[in-house]
Amino acid sequence: xxxxxxxxxxxxxxxxxxxxxxxxxxxxxxxxxxxxxxxxxxxxxxxxxxxxxxxxxxxxxxxxxxxxxxxxxxxxxxxxxxxxxxxxxxxxxxxxxxxxxxxxxxxxxxxxxxxxxxxxx
Numbered sequence: 096x097x098x099x100x101x102x103x104x105x106x107x108x109x110x111x112x113x114x115x116x117x118x119x120x121x122x123x124x125x126x127x128x129x130x131x132x133x134x135x136x137x138x139x140x141x142x143x144x145x146x147x148x149x150x151x152x153x154x155x156x157x158x159x160x161x162x163x164x165x166x167x168x169x170x171x172x173x174x175x176x177x178x179x180x181x182x183x184x185x186x187x188x189x190x191x192x193x194x195x196x197x198x199x200x201x202x203x204x205x206x207x208x209x210x211x212x213x214x215x216x
Contacts, residue, residue, distance in 0.1 A: 097121035097205050099190045104210030111214070112178045117190030117207055119171040127193040127202050129166060129173045133186035133212075140189070144175060157183075180214045188212050 103115040119126050128147050134140040144154045144164040152164050163176040173190065190207035 097123055097194055097196075097203075099192060099205050099207035101188070101190050101207040101210040104188060104212045106213045106215065107180055108216050109181060109214055111180050112176070113180065113212060114177070115175040115188055115190075115210060115212075117173045117192070119192055119194065119205075122197055123194045124197050125195040126168070126171050127195060129164075129193070130191040131164060131173075131175045132189040132191055133184075134189070134209075135183075135186040138186075141186075143188070146173065177212070180212075182214045184212060185214050186212060 098120050100118045101115065103113055105113060107113055128145060130145045131143045132140050133143050142155060143158055144152065144162060146152045146164045146166055154162060161179045166173045187209040189209045192205050193202040194205055195202050
């Protein structure tokens with residue numbers, strides 16, 4: 096049983112900052128690549144940032160220089176530091192992780208419940 100628990104969303108003014116977290120719990124051997132997605136009303140879900148097990152990162156162009164993805168493998172936790180937030184960043188942010196079960200050699204994909212980020216004055 097694997098669960099992804101997100102926290103840190105909320106309401107912030109333009110130019111403000113938030114830090115999202117995603118903690119993985121349950122029974123597994125390894126949390127592989129982890130990702131942050133977001134989905135605004137009426138739009139498709141968008142990959143925002145990704146981080147490999149060893150810390151290699153990639154970002155969608157619209158957040159480069161403003162967002163930082165990181166992880167602490169000992170805590171099975173991923174973070175998204177969001178600075179200089181804009182109204183267009185408003186969305187539900189979802190944690191996604193590729194997790195190796197204790198019984199298999201194939202990674203399974205898991206999703207968090209999502210956390211709302213609203214950027215508004």
